[in-house]
Amino acid sequence: xxxxxxxxxxxxxxxxxxxxxxxxxxxxxxxxxxxxxxxxxxxxxxxxxxxxxxxxxxxxxxxxxxxxxxxxxxxxxxxxxxxxxxxxxxxxxxxxxxxxxxxxxxxxxxxxxxxxxxxxxxxxxxxxxxxxxxxxxxxxxxxxxxxxxxxxxxxxxxxxxxxxxxxxxxxxxxxxxxxxxxxxxxxxxxxxxxxxxxxxxxxxxxxxxxxxxxxxxxxxxxxxxxxxxxxxxxxxxxxxxxxxxxxxxxxxxxxxxxxxxxxxxxxxx
Ligand SMILES: Nc1ncnc2c1ncn2[C@@H]1O[C@H](COP(=O)(O)OP(=O)(O)OP(=O)(O)O)[C@@H](O)[C@H]1O
Ligand SMILES: [Mg+2]
Numbered sequence: 001x002x003x004x005x006x007x008x009x010x011x012x013x014x015x016x017x018x019x020x021x022x023x024x025x026x027x028x029x030x031x032x033x034x035x036x037x038x039x040x041x042x043x044x045x046x047x048x049x050x051x052x053x054x055x056x057x058x059x060x061x062x063x064x065x066x067x068x069x070x071x072x073x074x075x076x077x078x079x080x081x082x083x084x085x086x087x088x089x090x091x092x093x094x095x096x097x098x099x100x101x102x103x104x105x106x107x108x109x110x111x112x113x114x115x116x117x118x119x120x121x122x123x124x125x126x127x128x129x130x131x132x133x134x135x136x137x138x139x140x141x142x143x144x145x146x147x148x149x150x151x152x153x154x155x156x157x158x159x160x161x162x163x164x165x166x167x168x169x170x171x172x173x174x175x176x177x178x179x180x181x182x183x184x185x186x187x188x189x190x191x192x193x194x195x196x197x198x199x200x201x202x203x204x205x206x207x208x209x210x211x212x213x214x215x216x217x218x219x220x221x222x223x224x225x226x227x228x229x230x231x232x233x234x235x236x237x238x239x240x241x242x243x244x245x246x247x248x249x250x251x252x253x254x255x256x257x258x259x260x261x262x263x264x265x266x267x268x269x
Contacts (some may be wrong), residue, residue: 018054026128042176045222102145123169
């Protein structure tokens with residue numbers, strides 16, 4: 001509550017709730033002002049997307065998000081000619097729309113996109129701040145207020161995709177991680193509607209499982225999973241079943257690993 005009073009925007013009704021772990025809000029505001037593109041690094045479910053939603057609302061800009069995958073091409077980002085009632089019309093893609101309107105453009109998991117899509121980003125992410133639509137011959141400079149934010153999860157083992165230095169070095173980068181226990185408990189309370197005592201127990205479970213490095217999980221318990229457990233408990237599911245269902249089972253298919261997590265759950269809640 002004290003934090004909310006210090007920062008009225010954090011609890012404004014039209015600004016998605018985001019509890020900062022450090023100076024990321026100030027850094028993002030300055031990056032926006034200085035026209036510096038930003039890279040958010042960190043594991044799944046630690047608040048990167050929520051942070052971007054919060055910042056877009058805070059900066060009063062529209063947010064345009066693209067979830068990149070291995071098929072994401074330059075055409076998907078820039079736009080294409082489509083047939084409409086016998087005519088061929090040009091339809092802007094999300095990057096072109098954001099550039100024209102001065103939106104916040106969030107490219108989620110940028111490393112997954114195809115090489116030709118990443119090339120599009122290069123001219124947008126350096127001093128030029130422009131894109132070239134080769135299909136229409138247009139060169140567009142980013143409108144006032146445009147910002148580029150990308151996310152990158154370096155921990156993914158399933159993906160061997162790395163970003164080239166020439167791509168990485170166009171961005172200022174912020175490392176995201178799991179919040180400290182007190183912050184994480186207050187996030188769990190506000191996002192799941194559970195009481196504080198239960199939220200603290202959930203966060204303890206999260207911390208203990210994160211310490212079980214011998215489980216060899218690809219990524220450990222995210223804040224997202226703790227919130228899911230809190231939601232099930234708030235809905236009336238027994239705390240142990242809620243934790244096994246929302247925390248242990250999503251994290252592993254290995255029976256021993258699930259059993260080890262179940263043990264942590266049973267002594268903690
Ligand atoms: N600092 C925070 N403040 C408020 N909510 C948070 C915070 N961190 C995490 N959350 C909550 O956790 C959920 C998951 O976070 P989010 O979707 O932003 O993760 P992410 O880092 O984008 O994950 P992914 O890499 O899988 O996309 C959010 O919906 C939000 O409820
Ligand atoms: Mg996300």
